[in-house]
Amino acid sequence: MTLKFDLTWKALRALLLALLLSLIGVLPAEVALCRDYHQHQICVSSIKRSAKNYWEYRASLHVDGVVRPVEVYDCRHRLRIQKKGVLVPFSQDAASDFVCTFFK
Numbered sequence: 154m155t156l157k158f159d160l161t162w163k164a165l166r167a168l169l170l171a172l173l174l175s176l177i178g179v180l181p182a183e184v185a186l187c188r189d190y191h192q193h194q195i196c197v198s199s200i201k202r203s204a205k206n207y208w209e210y211r212a213s214l215h216v217d218g219v220v221r222p223v224e225v226y227d228c229r230h231r232l233r234i235q236k237k238g239v240l241v242p243f244s245q246d247a248a249s250d251f252v253c254t255f256f257k
Contacts, residue, residue, distance in 0.1 A: 191247040193217055200255060210255070216248045228253035 187196040196215040203209040208229040214221045225234040231243040243249040 187215075188251065190251045193247050195248050195251050197252070197255065199223070200252065210252055212252050212255075214248055214252070221248075226252040 187194060189195075194215075194217050198213040198215060198220075200210055200212040203211070206227075206229075208227065210226045210228070211223055212226055213223045222236055224236065226249055227234060231249070233241040233243065233246060233249045235241065241249075243253075
């Protein structure tokens, strides 16, 4: 009886170890939220809300297939701040409005 139990226990441990090792190599899926917004296809790759200034978001977008780097979206002053510090008003950009309505 103990020999049968030992073999079953060893087989179970080997199966569990194989399962754990197979899960280690699994990479997280990259999911982007995509919407049609004012005749543009906008996908949010990443978005983070500022803890200090709750009206600011750091987001990376794809607008009509064009990748944008991470930029700061100031929803209070309706400005998009590019990496080099260039300020772009929301009136020139439908994607900025989309970012500000993301959490509403």
